[in-house]
Amino acid sequence: MQTIQHPELQETLYYEKMPNGLDVYVLPKEGFQKTYATFSTRYGSIDNHFRVTGEEDHQVPDGVAHFLEHKMFEEPTGDIFATFATQGASANAFTSFDRTVYLFSATEQIEANIETLVNFVQNPYFTDENVEKEKGIIGQEIKMYQDNPDWRVYFGVIEAMYGVHPVHIDIAGTVESIGTITKETLYTCYNTFYHPSNMLLFVVGGVDAEKVMSLIRENQAKKNYGEQGEIHRLFADEPSEVYQQRKTSQLPVSLPKCLFGLKEKKVLELGEEQLRRDLVTKLMLDIMLGSSTPLYQKLYDDDLISDGFGFEFNTGKNYAFSIIGGDTRDPDQLIERIRTAVEEMKQTGFDQAHFERARKKKVGNYLRMLNSPESIANEFTNYKFRESDLFAVLPVYESITLDEVNARLRDHFDWEQLAISIVESPVQA
Amino acid sequence: MTSFEQGRVHQMRIHVLPTKRFKTFAISLYIGVPLEESSVTKVALTPFVMRRGTESYPETLQFREHLDDMYGAGFGFDVFKRGDYQIVQFRMDVINDAFVASEESLLQQSFAFLGEVLTKPALKDSAYRNRYIDAEKETLRKRLEAIVNDKIRYAAERCIEEMCKNEPYRLHPLGERKDIEGISSEGLLEHYEHWLQSASMDLYVVGDTSLDEVQKLVEQHFQLQRSEETTYHMTPSARVSRDVQTIVEKLDVGQGKLNMGLRTSITYKDDQYAAALMYNGILGGYPHSKLFVNVREKESLAYYASSRFDGHKGICTIQSGIEIENYEKAVDIIKKQLDSMQAGNISDLELSQTKAMISNHVRELGDSAFEMIGYDFNRQLSGKSRTAAELLEQVERVTIEDIKRAAQTFQLDTIYYLRDRKGE
Numbered sequence: 001m002q003t004i005q006h007p008e009l010q011e012t013l014y015y016e017k018m019p020n021g022l023d024v025y026v027l028p029k030e031g032f033q034k035t036y037a038t039f040s041t042r043y044g045s046i047d048n049h050f051r052v053t054g055e056e057d058h059q060v061p062d063g064v065a066h067f068l069e070h071k072m073f074e075e076p077t078g079d080i081f082a083t084f085a086t087q088g089a090s091a092n093a094f095t096s097f098d099r100t101v102y103l104f105s106a107t108e109q110i111e112a113n114i115e116t117l118v119n120f121v122q123n124p125y126f127t128d129e130n131v132e133k134e135k136g137i138i139g140q141e142i143k144m145y146q147d148n149p150d151w152r153v154y155f156g157v158i159e160a161m162y163g164v165h166p167v168h169i170d171i172a173g174t175v176e177s178i179g180t181i182t183k184e185t186l187y188t189c190y191n192t193f194y195h196p197s198n199m200l201l202f203v204v205g206g207v208d209a210e211k212v213m214s215l216i217r218e219n220q221a222k223k224n225y226g227e228q229g230e231i232h233r234l235f236a237d238e239p240s241e242v243y244q245q246r247k248t249s250q251l252p253v254s255l256p257k258c259l260f261g262l263k264e265k266k267v268l269e270l271g272e273e274q275l276r277r278d279l280v281t282k283l284m285l286d287i288m289l290g291s292s293t294p295l296y297q298k299l300y301d302d303d304l305i306s307d308g309f310g311f312e313f314n315t316g317k318n319y320a321f322s323i324i325g326g327d328t329r330d331p332d333q334l335i336e337r338i339r340t341a342v343e344e345m346k347q348t349g350f351d352q353a354h355f356e357r358a359r360k361k362k363v364g365n366y367l368r369m370l371n372s373p374e375s376i377a378n379e380f381t382n383y384k385f386r387e388s389d390l391f392a393v394l395p396v397y398e399s400i401t402l403d404e405v406n407a408r409l410r411d412h413f414d415w416e417q418l419a420i421s422i423v424e425s426p427v428q429a
Numbered sequence: 430m431t432s433f434e435q436g437r438v439h440q441m442r443i444h445v446l447p448t449k450r451f452k453t454f455a456i457s458l459y460i461g462v463p464l465e466e467s468s469v470t471k472v473a474l475t476p477f478v479m480r481r482g483t484e485s486y487p488e489t490l491q492f493r494e495h496l497d498d499m500y501g502a503g504f505g506f507d508v509f510k511r512g513d514y515q516i517v518q519f520r521m522d523v524i525n526d527a528f529v530a531s532e533e534s535l536l537q538q539s540f541a542f543l544g545e546v547l548t549k550p551a552l553k554d555s556a557y558r559n560r561y562i563d564a565e566k567e568t569l570r571k572r573l574e575a576i577v578n579d580k581i582r583y584a585a586e587r588c589i590e591e592m593c594k595n596e597p598y599r600l601h602p603l604g605e606r607k608d609i610e611g612i613s614s615e616g617l618l619e620h621y622e623h624w625l626q627s628a629s630m631d632l633y634v635v636g637d638t639s640l641d642e643v644q645k646l647v648e649q650h651f652q653l654q655r656s657e658e659t660t661y662h663m664t665p666s667a668r669v670s671r672d673v674q675t676i677v678e679k680l681d682v683g684q685g686k687l688n689m690g691l692r693t694s695i696t697y698k699d700d701q702y703a704a705a706l707m708y709n710g711i712l713g714g715y716p717h718s719k720l721f722v723n724v725r726e727k728e729s730l731a732y733y734a735s736s737r738f739d740g741h742k743g744i745c746t747i748q749s750g751i752e753i754e755n756y757e758k759a760v761d762i763i764k765k766q767l768d769s770m771q772a773g774n775i776s777d778l779e780l781s782q783t784k785a786m787i788s789n790h791v792r793e794l795g796d797s798a799f800e801m802i803g804y805d806f807n808r809q810l811s812g813k814s815r816t817a818a819e820l821l822e823q824v825e826r827v828t829i830e831d832i833k834r835a836a837q838t839f840q841l842d843t844i845y846y847l848r849d850r851k852g853e
Binding site: 009010030031032033034079081082085086087088089090091105106107108133134135136137138140141143144146147148149150205251252253254255290291292293294297300301303306307327357358360361362363364365367368370371372373426 | 568
């Protein structure tokens with residue numbers, strides 16, 4: 001077991017790689033009642049075309065990773081939620097573009113709950129019947145999102161930016177695509193992506209690190225995992241230009257919803273360089289558009305944005321993009337105004353005072369995040385899967401320079417890369 | 430969970446929990462008044478205007494830059510209802526100085542800031558008042574109009590509105606759109622002064638500080654002149670003697686939203702409260718509950734099917750999203766679960782699982798500063814003191830017979846269904 005000290009954060013992290021390849025991290029939090037654990041696989045909605053060294057290619061239907069997540073909760077003995085409930089744990093799971101996470105939080109029977117978490121995820125049970133039954137449930141989940149204008153406008157902009165890369169495919173798939181999923185599809189994906197060497201267990205809370213490690217050591221030693229070849233995720237070439245400049249959908253909304261995105265032309269490999277670009281871009285967007293900036297205030301005063309206005313920078317394997325926007329009475333005017341302001345900023349660059357203030361805010365937000373076991377576990381895994389380290393963020397923030405942010409501003413805001421998504425009310429006949 | 434130390438300054442109740450467990454100070458100020466049609470919109474608008482600026486930082490930009498300078502101090506507000514009260518909550522969340530190189534204490538700066546927000550808002554300054562009020566009226570109007578965008582929330586609000594149409598509880602905490610236009614600058618200012626005088630105020634702090642330090646900071650930074658302390662008096666849900674009402678509404682939706690509202694005479698201050706929590710937990714609080722198991726897992730009718738209990742009002746609500754044509758089937762299955770609760774058809778396993786889940790939830794509260802604050806605030810609202818440890822013990826003692834008895838008090842009142850426009 002390795003001990004990783006972070007005295008400046010008053011945190012100590014423990015790490016061990018199990019013989020079968022599973023990464024286990026434990027972060028004891030003194031005085032905390034709760035233990036929160038996540039068991040995650042590097043497998044999400046974008047991993048729909050893959051090959052394991054020495055095996056054949058697989059192209060699977062849209063929505064499999066998410067479907068698999070649902071079905072994992074079923075065991076031969078029944079629903080695993082019931083077992084967690086008996087042990088007083090609140091369990092859940094989610095699927096994103098590039099990972100699937102199973103989790104629980106509990107204040108008692110911690111060891112039993114950790115074992116339950118690891119065992120149920122390592123024990124798939126798919127039958128023709130239980131796969132069919134799930135299609136009705138996920139069908140309703142898909143329909144729920146279809147009625148949600150925030151989701152529609154968000155996915156709309158990704159669909160507009162990307163034509164080939166599977167990041168543009170809805171995480172849950174479609175009613176049609178999930179219709180073609182069989183238990184064989186699920187086993188193929190499970191056997192590829194749920195090998196321990198592709199997974200990470202994170203435990204945070206009022207626990208003893210050595211106890212948790214020895215529990216996992218024993219648990220894993222009882223299971224027979226063969227060596228697994230390397231997983232090759234296959235991505236067809238995504239053109240650098242956007243797929244579609246504008247995408248509009250109709251849903252009843254009180255004001256049009258408008259998000260626009262800028263698709264990065266240059267895709268970086270996962271790792272330190274990507275982490276740095278991420279942090280620099282997020283800082284840059286905050287100096288430009290954060291709620292304490294002159295541009296934000298001007299747009300608010302002119303009734304072009306409201307409190308829900310926001311922005312993000314999202315990056316992963318073979319994709320990177322920003323998304324900006326919110327509810328607005330006039331999408332085109334909003335975009336035009338931001339565009340004009342950005343062009344001016346590109347000329348002048350940001351000033352040192354705004355830069356320092358935004359950096360201070362980021363540092364504060366980062367420290368605040370460390371109060372939450374949920375955030376620590378999820379963010380740590382997220383960073384690890386991108387081959388970087390959550391606890392290395394503070395020194396990166398400290399080393400970012402104003403010049404770097406200004407250069408990023410000029411590089412990122414290339415309007416050739418703009419895609420727009422709008423959700424507006426249908427015109428009533 | 431250790432308990433809050435209590436004091437009082439300017440007729441404001443002060444609650445402080447000294448702890449070194451967090452990297453921040455959490456500050457929460459609750460300002461509550463009875464929910465009334467005549468004032469609901471003005472009360473809702475007030476914090477929107479207050480967050481625009483203060484005497485020292487009259488421009489919103491300065492106000493927000495100042496927060497960023499305090500290492501991105503979190504500042505926010507919320508307006509919600511608890512029983513028949515409308516509560517404005519201001520929150521601050523600021524880094525403990527031990528982690529950053531700050532020149533002046535961040536706790537001190539936070540109180541200086543919050544004190545100004547409360548007692549010296551730019552709302553008092555005629556040079557800013559009109560501009561901010563006009564803009565925030567527009568923001569409030571947009572917020573109210575946007576409720577329809579999220580169909581899950583919209584259906585939940587509409588169900589309560591129909592169910593409580595003759596009680597203050599029907600009112601949305603953000604008020605009513607029709608009132609906004611008629612609010613004048615002078616009217617809002619006058620209302621603000623009155624609100625500051627008459628509302629119940631509870632100030633909470635969790636972090637590495639003491640009651641003494643907080644009381645001094647409040648005396649120093651809160652320029653309040655309040656003549657008396659105001660307390661909360663909750664009125665439980667009114668019993669309505671009529672048949673179950675069914676409301677169907679049509680909108681452009683692909684999925685039907687089915688909501689139901691039940692009334693109970695049990696509220697937070699009652700001895701039966703733990704049994705009512707257990708009732709809700711077994712019915713629909715968790716993935717092992719009757720609604721999830723029967724509506725989702727057995728029949729594949731829905732992705733979500735759950736229930737929620739508002740212990741201050743004595744209302745339990747059920748919500749689910751279903752295929753439009755499955756309405757009758759879903760209503761039928763849900764009603765069967767309600768009947769089965771009243772008949773006491775509850776297994777020992779359901780009992781023990783639900784106890785474990787509720788206990789876990791209560792114990793987890795101790796890990797979040799704002800959750801601890803929220804829990805303790807229940808005591809102010811209800812007048813009933815029940816520590817987390819006491820609640821745990823009460824839940825542990827609940828029997829199936831107790832839940833069956835509690836179930837008799839839960840009566841279905843309203844079925845609300847949001848569906849598509851087909852057949853119009």
